[in-house]
Amino acid sequence: MYPSFFLAHGLPTIVTEPHGYSRFLRALGTQLPKPVGIVVFSAHWQSEVQTIGAAAEPETLHDFFGFPEELYGISYPAKGNILLAMGIGRLFDTEGIACALDDTRGLDHGVWTLLSLMHPAADVPVVHLSVNPLLVPEEQYRIGRALQALRSEGIMIVGSGGTVHHLGTMHWQDDAAELWAKQFDAWLYDRITVWDSDALFDYERRAPHAAMAVPTAEHFAPLLIAMGAADRGRRAKLLYQKYQYGTVSLGAWMFS
Template identity: 60%
Template sequence: MYPSFFFAHGMPTIVNETNAYTKFLRTLGLLLPKPKGIAIVSAHWESGVQLISSNPKPDTLHDFFGFPDALYETVYPARGDLVLSMEIEKLLAADGIRCELNHRRGLDHGVWTLLSLLYPLADVPVVELSVNPKLVPEEQYRIGRALKSLKARDVMIIGSGGTVHNLAKLHWQTEDAEEWAVRFDRWLAEKIAVWELEALFDYEGRGPFVREAVPSREHLAPLFISMGAGDEQQSAKLLHQEYEYGTLSLSAWMFR
């Protein structure tokens, strides 16, 4: 059975960078058995109801500004998978989770930057899912749990976001991580490792430096969804951890 994953997507520029994190993602894509499909939840698609992309030929969305021109020319030509989209819709609906198919959505940079590193040939069909940042973590987890059966048919479930994602406090001239960023990630890792859901679901009340680390919920929400997809065994492994510009956590988790 395929594990589920949470990957930080960092800056859009990671797609053209060579560093420890991009090397890790490229290597992981070579080591893992190629999935039959990818269901990926992106922090950059927010909606009030759970949306599921069903576009057979999704465009590459360049949903950012102020970056090098070459980045806007990047294309990730993965195809969609209507059968997988409909299966996701069926699973969510069966669990009482309101959801809708979206036939127009392309792949935003929370999707194609990561997948360009993991599967550069774009030869795995991709279905993107939105996040509702207004949902509490228990509800995000429930969404992932409803999707866990997809893993048995070799669908890779990915949450794309960031455990510490504070763009307002970036330090462009250093890679040294802020102490508060490290402390929040360390607390989060300790709770994830033992699957301490009560504490994790109350991270806003119990986690250290939450206001600095999680100024908005949408980038942490995919973590709970990918964890929910690992609810059966409740086994977690931190695969990679580093920081970019001091306050941007580049972490990768695997859940079974």
């Protein structure tokens, strides 16, 4: 059964600048068996109704501004998979999760930055899914849990976001992590590794510096979704943990 993953996507420059996390993602892509398909929940596609990307040839969205010009020329020409998208819709329906298909949405940078490093040939079909940051953590987890059967079919489920994602406090001169960021991630590590879902669902009250680390929920929700997709096994392993500009966590978790 294919693991599910939570992968921080950091800033788009992980694709063009030398970085340890970029090297890690490239290596991870070569170490894992080639998946049949990839399902990615991205923090940068937000919707009130769970939406499933169903474009046959999704375009590459450059949904950011103020970055080096070379980033805007990058294309990630992965195909979509309408049958997989429809299958996801049926799984959601079975669990009573309202959903919709969108056959126009392209791949945002929460998707293609990661996959261009892990699967640069773009030869694995990709289905892009939205997140609803207004849902409570239990509902985020439930969304992932609804799709866990896909893992037995060789589908890689990815939550793309960031556990610490406070852009307003970044220091651009170095990557030295703020103490509060490390303390929040350390608390997460302790709770995730023992699969303490009760604590994780209540992270806003229990975790140190939660309001600083997670000023808005859209980057945190994909972690809970990725965990839900491994609810049967409930095994977690931290594969990588560093920081970008001090307050953007570059963490990678594998769940099985």
